[in-house]
Amino acid sequence: MAKPIENLKKIKNEAIQDLIKNGLLSSTRIYIGMSTCEIAAGSKEIWNAFEKEINEKGIKDVQLKQKGCEGRCNLEPTVEVLQTGKIPFKYVNVDGEMVQEIVNRHLVSNDAEYGTRRDNMMTDPFMLTDRSKFILGDVDFFSKQKRITLRNCGIIDPDSMDDYLSVRGYEALAKVLEKYSTEKVADEIEKSGLRGRGGGGFPTGLKWKLVAKEQSAEKYVICNADEGDPGAFMDRSALEGDPHIVVEGMIIAGYAIGAKKGFVYIRAEYPLAIERLRKAIKDAKKYGFLGKNILGTNFDFDIELVLGAGAFVCGEETALIHSIEGNRGTPNTKPPYPAVSGLWGKPTLINNVETFANIAVIILDGYESFASIGTQASKGTKVFALAGKINNSGLIEVPMGISLKEIIYDIGGGIKNGKKFKAVLTGGPSGGCIPEQFLETPVDYDSLKALGSIMGSGGMIVLDEDDCMIDIARYFLEFTQNESCGKCTPCREGTRRMLELLTKITAGKGEEEDIEKLERLANLIKKTALCGLGQSAPNPVLTTIKYFRDEYTAHVKYKKCPAVVCKGIISSPCQHACLLGGSGAPSYIGLIAQEKIDKALTLLYHENPLPVICGRVCHHPCETKCRRGKIDDSIKIRELKRFLTDYGIENKIQAKPVIKAQKNKKVAVIGSGPSGLTCSYYLALEGYSVTIFEKLSVAGGMLAVAIPEYRLPKNLLNHEIDNILKLGIELKLNTDIGKDVKFEDLKRDFDAIFVAAGAQKGLKLGIPGEDSEGIIDAVDLLRDINMGNKVNIGENVAVIGGGNAAIDALRTINRLGKKVKLLYRRTKDEMPAWEEEVNEALKEGIDIEFLVAPVKVIAVKGKITGLECIKMELGDIDKSGRRKPVPIPGSEFIIEIDTLVPAISQEPDIESIAGGNGLKLSRWKTIEVHPETMYAGEEKVFAGGDVVSGPGTVTQAMADGKAAAKMIDKFIRGEELIMQYEVTKPAAEVELLEMTDEEIESLKRFKMPMLEAEERKNNFKETELGFSRYQAVCEAKHCLRCDKEDKG
């Protein structure tokens, strides 16, 4: 009677003796990550450096050992130092210099101390109670993980049989050989609930039983290691980190189904995994775990490696079988399934690497233990390759049922660079894009399928606001299209047509019917393709259409790529991001670089009716999307624009707009803010007689009354307004429509009306005591100050809010010599105000308290004396993609103030216009208009700017005015009100300045010159001084000129 367990014990004892003999207990062991990814990060050099250092110093009793990957891509190379009787140390992002220091600390001076986590010399004060957790170190990343298949990865030396034996290696094999019937093995696996990890999710135990019941002298076990998803690398890492676990799983499978031969089909692009696997198989043979009479029983099993040429379709089991047989790797229609007729027509079991890696632990710990992890229908854990726009990219293993949110935010550490999450793609090119609203979805086979995606083999790619969903769909379809075997019509031809449609859409040539065509083709392919590759290839397209249809519509109808990615639509990102739709940025920047300043200015005047204003107060989305910013710093487009206008004013260069012949048609514009001015400008150019009605005694709307003098000097604002009025526009100040002039009269006397009355009424905080004396809204305060009115504020002021109005109020009050602080309920990262404005405020010595919210006003005799506040903390992600502030109970505190300035938001105040005039108001009291034509649904009436959108940006208001002008022209001409959209084109063809990289690098880049904080904080002088010509030219020369890039 054979005794496998006893035989294994003997082998293990010998192994332990070997280990001890080799200094397990006495020496220092330095583990160095030696997986493909670690080697790519430089671990071979680290290894050599350690060898050199140790040799040179003549240190004895040190072993250098390799280890596999623990999954933390961004921290590689990693090194661990284990010394008997001492707490282990872990080092990440190790470089040559650190090697010397590590050797010195641990082996020379022996004064190694713990540093803090996440610095380069990271160590963790954990005891050896849970070895893997300790070795793995960083808890945040690992605490929500559960490592079963990866349990030894990054822990043991993958090439060492002794190491594997020391972690219960081959015990499961011995156990089944001695104690289990073949039926019982499959039974255990079935009861564990393990499902195929290659993506299909077929119950593994059931599959084993199906093959086991086939009557055949020859059967085969195949391990599918043909990992091919872009972004997926778990099979490689597992094989590189712990090859024996897969070998052991395969042998057990062979025993269970009655096979004597196994194949590992692995792609030839994985040389290190192949090398490790080869060694593992060789060693397993040497130790009697493979070959004849395994562990003394009469069970024989052998494993052979077959190298695949890297065709994605060969991951499909029938194609894989054809490939092993030496034929073209194309799939067959199933049935027959490989379980019945597989390799060379014999019953064949095919499982994925990860599936086999689960077997030993199920056998050892019992199915109950495994089945206790996960959800009802998806048991155990799943390994994912977490990639994309995520802070902690890497390889993770999580219990089934964990939410996507936990994976992305808790394990992945959230989105890179504080960007907004957009979608997560699971299942690689066969999967789907899951949007934010489903982030709570538990990760299991069926939930993901219900969303139109799949578990797949475990690729998980996180996408953020800078990813265009159509571009992503196109990328993955291009992949499947290239990898289609070409056998069946729908996949071969259909995916190409889909790719063509997507390419057409991303090139800005899409038509609305193309989206339906895409859906039709996608459903066709899904339902008729021969194999899984084809059937799942449309998933990225179907899910993006389902969840991001508005992005498709944006591309197809509005010729907009919201993520500013699609070259064919955007021309250059800065220009596309500009709300004015064609700011001409790359063109005038190109001209500045060539020092053709006059030409650049002419171009700017042509593209922008308010360049002086935009050069100072535009929120510059162009810079946010600037490609240069992805390399180092965005081109300072606003500053360059300002430079041009400064140059123009200094040299008295005027814009020379061309006005068309007078049409004898009259348009009334209500409000002289940026929207009204822009609309008037474009209408005047078309030859209309425009009259602007302004309620206040000054023109400019919020530009004049809300933006402080130190940001936008009044003389410059008036210069710009004068330029517009010069086109023959009549301005009627102090005219309140509804009071001074009736709206009906306007309707009677004018051919069209554009309502651009703005939104100036401050919103209430909604806390008790808000009607007390000493509370003044930021907009009211700024208006009074701007207009030179007397303001009544105390000496101790608090401003509440996080937007630009709050910062403007804050800095203005500070300039008045009052004590002022800002209270904001989130952190600086979440502030909607411009970062540079906030920084300047801080430089001016202003106090900002973050994570604080007001609770109630404390007043004495109706006059404010203080404010009760509560501290906040950041909780879960909310709809805006930011972490939601939540109050900390019991953290209330009181601050003493005599003036409170709420600056949270504004709403329009247009009762007098809207009342009884048929204009529809939204619940935010804004005017409802057709979003494309700005038509207000009432004869002759259009509206735009803040009165429609609520408090917005200057450029949004200008864009509305521009669109309204176009539509008003159509309206008066009696044409249909349809907005035609076009892809962004360069405003002018400006030649690229030929410069070498060195020449560009040698040019300095400058910050906007500013008044020093001391010089400005007590006055209203303009703080920004503007670029000099030299500075501007240097800056412009750094522009990448995306408009000249190939549109492909």
Added chain:
Amino acid sequence: MSSNITIKVNNKEYQVENDQTVMQALDKIGFHIPRLCYHPKLSIEGACRICIVEVEGAANYVTSCTAKVVEGMKIKTNSAELRKVRRDILELLLDNHPEDCNICERDGNCELQGLSRTIGIKKKHFSGEKNVHTIDMSSPSMTRDPSKCVLCGRCVRLCSEIQGVNAINFANRGFNSEIMTAYNAPISESVCINCGQCITVCPTAALSEKYHTVELFKELSNNSKTKIVQIAPAVRAAIGEAFGLEPGINLEKKLVAALRKLGFDLVFDTQFSADLTIMEEGYEFLERVTTGGVLPMITSCSPAWIKYAEQFHSDILPNISTCKSPMSMMSSVLKTYYAKKSNIDPKDIYSVAIMPCTAKKYEAARDELNLDGNRLTDAVVTTREIAWMIKSAGIDLLNIEGEEFDNLFGYSSGAAAIFGVTGGVMEAALRTAYELYVGETIIDIEFTELRGFKGIKEATVKMGDKEIRVAVSHGLGNANTIIDMIKKDPQRYHFIEIMSCPGGCINGGGQPYPAGSGYIALDEELMKKRAAVLYDIDRGKTIRRSHENPEIQRIYKEFFERPLGPKSHKILHTHYDKKYPEGIYRK
């Protein structure tokens, strides 16, 4: 085991046999599901997805060619949704097809075109880029235009499964998938044996013969040459199909008349030279038997078989009869005996052969067959080509008066006619050899065990003191089996007939497309009808043995003196060498 099960088709119950595919069951019930890559004589591919049906409970549509019927199966064959999907799949094929029907050879008998009408494609939705490939004109026999290929793979399976040649296979991936030769070599440098069977299963004009019609029309108006044409036996048995007639009608006489109307000066019958072949081949066989020559002897009439042997089995080349084929023998006597007799410079004879075969074009171009450095056969056109030429020239084939062949080489025995069907050459040879060897006339003249379409047929003939074991195979896959047998057991047979095409010449690669007559390629019913024409000719002749043909007797008397004599050796025999397909390996 076959028993009856109940299935529901479009909500009506039917009893069908189990152990068959859904398509087979539906065919029997009377629902012909549109199909493309499926071919009943080839393995199931399941690639085109045209033959999908809806099966209740299945997640996706089911290809009826691959799925088996099961008890209680509920099938829908024609729902609106299914029709739309099937339409869209076909459109995808059309979108990547030149769609130049009006200038296409297969216009009117193209399966793709037929499907488009059946399925009802009126409007295109997904048009886009088309794959454009260069046309491979390298082969003397055939032309390959991958732009027209719909990748059904029938040619690949035929070449592999029936012919065992594997000249072509799929290459590249996805939209770039293409069927090509090894290393994408020109066909002429591949192992292709020119049999043209792939042409007969191709649903489009991706594969077709290399046309000689334009040159031939030109030569026919060249008055300085004597234009002589010969007609192979199988041509007369099938050409009617190209004119819309039922298969199985002999159009020999009308064809002769039509060829004269086309402009040929003389119309001879390849059946005459078939008799000549039997004389030479019969004597050669007897010589080998009596003098201890290399046995078994294998026939040499099928040029595709010759190339096959030269490429894949060069060790058995000595077994192959050195006799030229009947076509080449005719051309040989035209440019020697006839030229001399008529006092014409052989260079002024334009010798044309009308053949059911594409490989004959290759044969005509073989340097081994040149006589004194000159081509023997100047042009070979297939049955399809000549049918087109007759139509194109406005000749009303069906209604003209039939005419007789010209004298000298116009008469043939019944034995010669059956050359065109598998087993015929063997039967003809045995009729003559028996008499020559035994010295008395064979009574039971029809060797029924050598007839029919079984892949390999065997017979034993008692010739006096000798038991002659013979075998017949058709389709080169079967030839390979026989060759493997004789390599193992050289004594097994004395004489073997090998025809490259399944069914023999009646089913040659140059015969009319069966699609025109409602049959499908490789259909045995069709082959039977064509074979019947030849067997009827045989039965209708008073002279049914080659050596009894008076014209044969005259040519030996006047010119060759005796079979296997020095003159016939020079003019009627040839030699074979190992061939190295240059696209794969060089000598």
